[in-house]
Amino acid sequence: MRTVYVNGDYLPENEARISIFDRGFLMADGVYEVTSVLDGKLIDFDGHAVRLQRSLDELEMASPVSKDELLAIHRELIARNGIDQGMVYLQITRGAPADRDFAYPDPDETTPTLVLFTQNKPGLADSPxxxxxxxxxxxxxxxxxxxxxxxxxxxxxxxxxxxxxxxxxxxxxxxxxxxxxxxxxxxxxxxxxxxxxxxxxxxxxxxxxxxxxxxxxxxxxxxxxxxxxxxxxxxxxxxxxxxxxxxxxxxxxxxxxxxxxxxxxxxxxxxxxxxxxxxxxxxxxx
Structure with a gap:
């Protein structure tokens, strides 16, 4: 079974949970990146990390982890899931406040949600x-x-x-x-x-x-x-x-x-x- 990452924890995919009040779910208030994996290594990770930060900045949203921490999570998921060719999907949302509201929640009270998962795609580079x-x-x-x-x-x-x-x-x-x-x-x-x-x-x-x-x-x-x-x-x-x-x-x-x-x-x-x-x-x- 695939191992995924949710807010600091590595979990079997069927145990992963997100609040129903998460603004990514209710408002599409979130950003994402997809980084390809070839030969077990990440393709253009730095470029994706820079664009991710730009998206966050444009939406006045904080990142819950540093770039180095993000890289470590990517590598850990690749290792745990044995990905040779495939992708790592990353999503950051504004988090889950106590209730639904159009106004942004106070960032000091609501931590952003961070989710990552892998997708195994054998033969990705040799697609017919x-x-x-x-x-x-x-x-x-x-x-x-x-x-x-x-x-x-x-x-x-x-x-x-x-x-x-x-x-x-x-x-x-x-x-x-x-x-x-x-x-x-x-x-x-x-x-x-x-x-x-x-x-x-x-x-x-x-x-x-x-x-x-x-x-x-x-x-x-x-x-x-x-x-x-x-x-x-x-x-x-x-x-x-x-x-x-x-x-x-x-x-x-x-x-x-x-x-x-x-x-x-x-x-x-x-x-x-x-x-x-x-x-x-x-x-x-x-």
Whole structure:
């Protein structure tokens, strides 16, 4: 049985408990991070820790542990659960006050809730989907305006995944004011004439940790990167496309709203970037 972490304790998953008054449960008043594990080591932990602190700061929420303590918890869970390839999910909420209230509780009286658990994903780095590529549909982006904060309010992205499933696709790209923002759980890119195009960082998208690494590796490999808005029509006319996230790394996109890109197979740029990302990330894993 999986061992999880709840507020200082390592417990069997069926013994883990959270108060019904926890604001993460009642208000989606919490943030999260997902860090991938390859060969039993954490991928880009520092990047996730920095983004976590930024999310907490934006919501005026305290962290119950230090970065070093967080790293130790991650490693302990990986060891206890024997994770070679998989993920560690981390969530911090504003905690559980004595009763439900829209107003934030006094931080001196209500301690934040900290939960972590692992997900075992053998073969994560060798996903067969990467050889086939994803199909995506476009949907309106009706989320709140602070997508740069990695909160646990994921209802609309979940709805987007289901809309894609009903349409026979793998995922959805969200569109705001005519331009693609991002995927339901990833950053979106197109490639045209060898140039990688992706939306610039702002409050409209999550500042992906994998995104930052992939763009850095692309530039080091002498690839041209242009950070700007692009439309779905522009995406359909692209030579190739891909998405990035901590759990999928670099994943090619081969079809958008029923239109196949190129010959309908993963493109050269996306495939090469996936190779580079996995190679370099494994070298730097801790």
């Amino acid at each position: 989907v990467a050889q086939k590529g994803l199909s995506v549909i476009s949907i309106d982006d009706i989320r709140w305006g602070r997508r740069d904060i990695k909160t646990v309010q994921l209802l609309y992205p979940s709805m987007g995944k289901m809309l894609a499933k009903k349409a026979g696709a793998d995922d959805a790209w969200m569109v705001q004011d005519g331009y693609v923002t991002e995927g339901t759980s990833n950053n979106a890119y197109i490639v045209k004439d060898g140039k990688i195009i992706t939306r610039e960082r702002s409050q409209d998208i999550l500042h992906g940790i994998t995104r930052a690494a992939v763009l850095r590796f692309a530039q080091e490999a002498q690839m041209v990167v242009e950070e700007r808005n692009f439309t779905i029509d522009e995406a359909k006319a692209a030579d190739e496309a891909f998405v990035t996230s901590a759990s999928t790394f670099v994943m090619p996109v081969v079809e958008i709203d029923g239109t196949k890109l190129g010959d309908g197979t993963p493109g050269r740029v996306a495939s090469r970037l996936r190779e580079i990302y996995l190679e370099e990330s494994r070298k730097a894993a801790i």
